[in-house]
Amino acid sequence: xxxxxxxxxxxxxxxxxxxxxxxxxxxxxxxxxxxxxxxxxxxxxxxxxxxxxxxxxxxxxxxxxxxxxxxxxxxxxxxxxxxxxxxxxxxxxxxxxxxxxxxxxxxxxxxxxxxxxxxxxxxxxxxxxxxxxxxxxxxxxxxxxxxxxxxxxxxxxxxxxxxxxxxxxxxxxxxxxxxxxxxxxxxxxxxxxxxxxxxxxxxxxxxxxxxxxxxxxxxxxxxxxxxxxxxxxxxxxxxxxxxxxxxx
Ligand SMILES: [Zn+2]
Numbered sequence: 157x158x159x160x161x162x163x164x165x166x167x168x169x170x171x172x173x174x175x176x177x178x179x180x181x182x183x184x185x186x187x188x189x190x191x192x193x194x195x196x197x198x199x200x201x202x203x204x205x206x207x208x209x210x211x212x213x214x215x216x217x218x219x220x221x222x223x224x225x226x227x228x229x230x231x232x233x234x235x236x237x238x239x240x241x242x243x244x245x246x247x248x249x250x251x252x253x254x255x256x257x258x259x260x261x262x263x264x265x266x267x268x269x270x271x272x273x274x275x276x277x278x279x280x281x282x283x284x285x286x287x288x289x290x291x292x293x294x295x296x297x298x299x300x301x302x303x304x305x306x307x308x309x310x311x312x313x314x315x316x317x318x319x320x321x322x323x324x325x326x327x328x329x330x331x332x333x334x335x336x337x338x339x340x341x342x343x344x345x346x347x348x349x350x351x352x353x354x355x356x357x358x359x360x361x362x363x364x365x366x367x368x369x370x371x372x373x374x375x376x377x378x379x380x381x382x383x384x385x386x387x388x389x390x391x392x393x394x395x396x397x398x399x400x401x402x403x404x
Contacts (some may be wrong), residue, residue, distance in 0.1 A: 174224060176290050177217040178259035182251070183208050189252075189301045200264060202302050203251045204309070211240050218249045221266035225288035232317065235268050235286040246271040248282070250306075252289065252298055264298065265289035269310065278334045281312035281344050287322065300325045312344040328384045330365075349381035357381060 184205040191199050205214050215237060222235040238244050248269040256262040267287035273280035284306075289298055299322065307313060307329075315322060330349040334342050349357045354369035354377055367379040 174290060177220045177263045178256045179213050179217055179253070179261040179263060180259050181210065182214050182253070182261055183211040184214070184251075187305045189298065190304070192297070195296070198254050200252055200254050200298060202305055203253060205249045205251060207240050207242075207244070209240075214251065215240050215249070217251060217263045218266045218268070221251075221263065221288045222268070222286065224290075225286050228288070229319075232286070237268070250302075252293065252302070264293040269306075269313075272314075275336050277337045278342070279312055281314055281342070282310040283314040283316045284318075285316045294321070297325075303329070307345060307347045312346060314342055314344055328386070330381060330383075332381075351377060351379040353377065353379070 182203055182205075184203045187202045187204070189200045189202055203214070205211060205218070207215075219237045222237050226232065226234045236244075236247060237249065238247065248271070249266060250269075251266050252264040253261040254264055265288055268285045269282040270285050271280065271282050287299065303326065315326070318326075326345065329345055330347070331343050331345045332350050332352050334344060334352055336342060349365040351357055351367035351369065354367050357365040357367050357379070359365050363383070365381040367377040369377040371377055
């Protein structure tokens with residue numbers, strides 16, 4: 157054994173290494189993400205993948221990210237990433253990439269949406285079933301800036317078991333609650349606030365959003381939506397030292 161080695165790299169530590177996949181080609185629709193001045197040197201793109209001939213490496217990269225997701229959150233199911241030959245119109249996969257060094261693209265993360273169009277009572281919507289970003293790509297607003305693209309692409313999005321980080325980054329975004337045929341309540345995110353019965357609301361001078369749709373009885377719908385306070389204005393829950401130690 158090399159006694160000069162200050163740290164040990166063995167099989168166990170290589171299990172912990174998170175190697176992002178690299179790709180030579182990508183098939184799909186590229187959406188460049190809005191970047192901060194600091195990110196200008198390494199712009200990030202979001203790719204909406206297409207199940208076409210030659211797209212297999214991209215789906216291999218998605219599968220790699222899905223495995224990383226499952227390794228990190230083993231209590232969640234392994235995400236479904238069928239091979240490109242499989243006809244799965246309901247599953248949509250996206251990749252975050254930046255320019256690679258040895259290959260054309262370096263994959264920073266992936267996510268998977270599932271289309272739900274089986275309940276005639278509510279509009280078709282997608283669920284964001286899983287998302288994984290490389291640990292070094294987190295806290296760089298990659299999900300928040302991608303959301304602007306997702307919510308235009310899919311008007312109604314349900315978050316499937318969101319992590320705290322995802323929930324915080326979507327804090328204050330418009331959403332509405334709809335009831336399915338079997339009485340289940342769904343919280344769907346929308347681009348602009350919508351009334352569950354009458355669709356998009358209008359923003360008034362005060363900044364609040366109102367439905368104002370005319371009802372059959374001559375009244376107007378009073379549904380309204382007010383943006384929540386900025387998260388920094390929400391008082392933090394402070395625990396006493398006693399409470400903190402008691403929960404350990
Ligand atoms: Zn209404």
